[in-house]
Amino acid sequence: MKVCYIATVTGLVQGVYFRAAAQNMAIDLGLSGYAHNQEDGSVEVMVCGPEENARKMLKWLEQGPEEADVDNVEVESTHPRDINHFSIG
Template identity: 55%
Template sequence: MNVSYIIHVSGKVQGVYFRASSQQKAIEYGISGYARNLTDGDVEVLLCGEQDNVNKMLEWLNQGPSTARVDKINVKQVEWQQYNFFSIG
C-alpha cells in the first residue's frame, strides 16, 4: 500500500547535511518526495512510498544523521502524492 506523509523535523537539523542524508536514505528505501529547509529552522520532509519502507524512513528521521540532533518530529499522513524521485530544496 502506497502512502504519503509530511514530517516536520525539529532540532539541530539545518547545516548538518540532514537533507542530503535524508535523500540518500530515501533512495535506499525506494521512497520519493523531498526534504527542504523551513524558515523556522526545521526541515520539512515529504515521504511517498510503500508503507513498510516509509516506516523505516520515519524511524531513521527520529535520529537523522550523526551530525544532527533531532528533538521532535511531527508526522501527518496526507493524500497520496506521486513523485518520481526524492529532491532536496
C-alpha cells in the first residue's frame, strides 16, 4: 500500500548535507518525494511509497546524516501523490 508523509525536521539540519543525504536514503528505499529547506531553518521532507519503507525513512530522519543535530521531527500523513522521483530544493 502506498502512503505519503510530510515531516518537518528541526535542529541543525541546514548546511549539513541533510537534503542530499535524505535524497540518497529515499532513493535507496525506493521512495519518492522531496526535501526542501524552510525559511525558519527547518527542512520539510515528503516521502511516498510502501509503508514499511516510508517508516524506515521517517526513523532515519530522527538522526539524519552524521553532521546533522536533529531536535524534533513532526510527521503528518497526507494523500498519496503520483510522483516518481525524489527532489531537493
